Amino acid sequence: MSQYVITAIAHADKIEPAAFMELTRFIESLPIKINNIKTLSEDRVFDISCSLVFSDNESTQEHEYDIFAKIKEAILEWENGDKIDLIFQKQDEYRQDKRLVIFDMDSTLIYQEVIELIAAYAGVEDEVEKITTAAMNGEIDFKESLARRVKLLKGIDGTIWEDLKKKLQFTKGDFELTKALKAKGCKLAVLSGGFIELANFVKETLGLDYAYANNLNTEINSEGKKVFNGETIGDIVDGNKKAELVQFIADKESIELRAAMAVGDGSNDLPMMGVSGFGVAWNAKPRVQRLAPSKLNTDKISDILYILGHTDEEIKELLK
CATH class of the missing domain: 3.40.50.1000 (HAD superfamily/HAD-like)
Structure with missing residues (x-):
């Protein structure tokens, strides 16, 4: 199954600890399993490597694309999106x-x-x-x-x-x-x-x-x-x-x-x-x-x- 990454980029100079906790809670609320968090720029930009999570019925009824689309929609609606951009994409060679x-x-x-x-x-x-x-x-x-x-x-x-x-x-x-x-x-x-x-x-x-x-x-x-x-x-x-x-x-x-x-x-x-x-x-x-x-x-x-x-x-x- 494809691997994905969410890149969190703060508009300000840093993501405060409380805001980072809110960020991780939001991501954990999605059908996603967090595999690793990598710092790209200290306190400001993070790469959150993840994989999609399918429930038993979803694995047969929904395609990976549909789950991807639902996650992207949730990211667009995230209440802190005006302070931190979340970029969701495949983690592949391209x-x-x-x-x-x-x-x-x-x-x-x-x-x-x-x-x-x-x-x-x-x-x-x-x-x-x-x-x-x-x-x-x-x-x-x-x-x-x-x-x-x-x-x-x-x-x-x-x-x-x-x-x-x-x-x-x-x-x-x-x-x-x-x-x-x-x-x-x-x-x-x-x-x-x-x-x-x-x-x-x-x-x-x-x-x-x-x-x-x-x-x-x-x-x-x-x-x-x-x-x-x-x-x-x-x-x-x-x-x-x-x-x-x-x-x-x-x-x-x-x-x-x-x-x-x-x-x-x-x-x-x-x-x-x-x-x-x-x-x-x-x-x-x-x-x-x-x-x-x-x-x-x-x-x-x-x-x-x-x-x-x-x-x-x-x-x-x-x-x-």
């Missing part, structure tokens, strides 16, 4: 041996939504933000939401990319995470529903291998200036396209999808998590946290290295 890691860009590798930065130039950021939020929550189809937002950008200076690059704020832990993953031999990609000029900048800055995003079309206005014409050009990088690109990159690099992991915060990131061996909803919208394979709501994206099972000592070695 956990640490990730060969491909794919990231969303906006609100994942960077703190901002790029289209909202552009919208600020036209004074339409409020309208754009409302559409963005609805799309991230899965309330509006991504292609429709992108078309509506891009239309609001019509007439904005089409040469603003260098200025925007200076405004980008990289997520805390980005550089440590990508450096460590590269040291492990991972191929890294950014797949963005944003725009290719900035996706390429993020790719170059973090040392990623691939970047795919949307292209804003431009035109020359009556004053002879290059401006956005309110439309995109080429394929739209929506959720389904992201999933296709994961498959494309994996095939190109001869990597099994089971050795791939996707990280993002929006509904359009769920398809790429679905085709990958694992997925992490990074400070994501509530719906995404519920549907993703795992969620992480700490302030450092490099905490993903704990999800892969690495200790602080191992991380230090990877960062040398």
Whole structure:
């Protein structure tokens, strides 16, 4: 039978003893047998190796997948989930041996939504933000939401990319995470529903291998200036396209999808998590946290290295 692991990652600097006791009591209330507890980061991150427990009738009536789903649901409902993230996954060879890691860009590798930065130039950021939020929550189809937002950008200076690059704020832990993953031999990609000029900048800055995003079309206005014409050009990088690109990159690099992991915060990131061996909803919208394979709501994206099972000592070695 498969072995599993629950990784407990505190949002604060440590898990107090009383909170740890509550944590273990909660895990023991699940159909799980705790086999071992390993410290990944002193007082803050723990790996709890476990196996599933079947009752006599469940062993014939329920599959392992059904028990797994029930445990994940219980973890999502855990009352202390706002203080400690619990990541439940199989403890197999693919956990640490990730060969491909794919990231969303906006609100994942960077703190901002790029289209909202552009919208600020036209004074339409409020309208754009409302559409963005609805799309991230899965309330509006991504292609429709992108078309509506891009239309609001019509007439904005089409040469603003260098200025925007200076405004980008990289997520805390980005550089440590990508450096460590590269040291492990991972191929890294950014797949963005944003725009290719900035996706390429993020790719170059973090040392990623691939970047795919949307292209804003431009035109020359009556004053002879290059401006956005309110439309995109080429394929739209929506959720389904992201999933296709994961498959494309994996095939190109001869990597099994089971050795791939996707990280993002929006509904359009769920398809790429679905085709990958694992997925992490990074400070994501509530719906995404519920549907993703795992969620992480700490302030450092490099905490993903704990999800892969690495200790602080191992991380230090990877960062040398």
